[in-house]
Amino acid sequence: MAGRILGRLRARSSPGPLLRYEAQxxxxxxxxxxxxxxxxxxxGYAWIAACAGHGFRCVACGAAFSAWLGEVAALAVEGAAIVRRYRLEARGLGGELAAFAFTDASGARFAPAPGSGVLLVHDxxxxxxxxxxxxxxxxIHLVARQACFVATxxxxxxxxxxxxxxxxxxxxLGRHAWGRLLVRAYYRNGMGLARFLVGRPRCxxxxxxxxxxxxxxxxxxERP
Ligand SMILES: [Zn+2]
Structure with a gap:
């Protein structure tokens, strides 16, 4: 199963930071x-095929993050238009079953079929x-619950x-295709603007x- 989810596996012969795990x-x-x-x-980060979850450090900014890889066992979607609530059950590379619940307000279409590989990245x-x-x-990119980061x-x-x-x-906005596009663009770029505003009272x-x-x-x- 690991091979199917990860794609073509390759044996690492060159010395690297993960060399000590090669026995696995x-x-x-x-x-x-x-x-x-x-x-x-x-x-591209090295991934040991036998493990579903790994911790990493970003090569560019040094931030720690983790990723989990598995295949879809079941996916339930609630809501329509822009805000969708997902309940995802996935089987990890080690065969363990894990459940994830998340809400996405970006309007993106996310519908992996049962058995297909999913990757979940945590900060x-x-x-x-x-x-x-x-x-x-x-x-799909997930943002904090309130999600209106510029307005917040x-x-x-x-x-x-x-x-x-x-x-x-x-x-x-959720009713129109252009509205969903607008919201998606906002969720992609709004966080940068929100960060820019911190410490800039005039802006x-x-x-x-x-x-x-x-x-x-x-x-x-809105008034009747
Ligand atoms: Zn980074």
Missing amino acids: GPVAVVRLRCPEGRCGTEH ARGVLREVVDRAAGTR AVYGPGAPELAVLRRFRDRR TRLVRQALGLVVAMLRTR
Whole structure:
């Protein structure tokens, strides 16, 4: 099974950091993307075929992260339009069954068939950040629950403006293909903007003014 999920395995003969594990079996190279928002560097990391989970250190930024590889046993999807809740049961490379629950608000299509390989990447805090369908090549990026990171950076968590923006995302944007594209672009790039705003009060004020106009307009439209 390991060979099917990992692709072509190759024996490592050259000395490297994983040399001491060679007794456990063949080592494959798996391409992983660093889950740290500002980095995102993709690189091929050595993977011992017998183990489902491994810890890594990003070659570019040095951040610790971990990845888990298995094959889909069952996948249940709830919700429609943009926000989808997934319950994934997968069998790891060692044969163990593991369950993962995650919510994605990016509008991405993620539907790996039973038996196909899935890769789950967790950040240094153990938060699931990316799920990859290895056969289809599709991946979903997961962000924090509140997920409106630019608005959260501008208004602070729990602000009433966030609820207005979230309703707009779920009720209006989710209905249209262009809306889903917009949301997906936002989730891909918004984290960088949110980080940029930290410690830049003048820029934050400008974004707050611009978002304020949007929120005011949405509130007017929400009134019966
Ligand atoms: Zn990195």
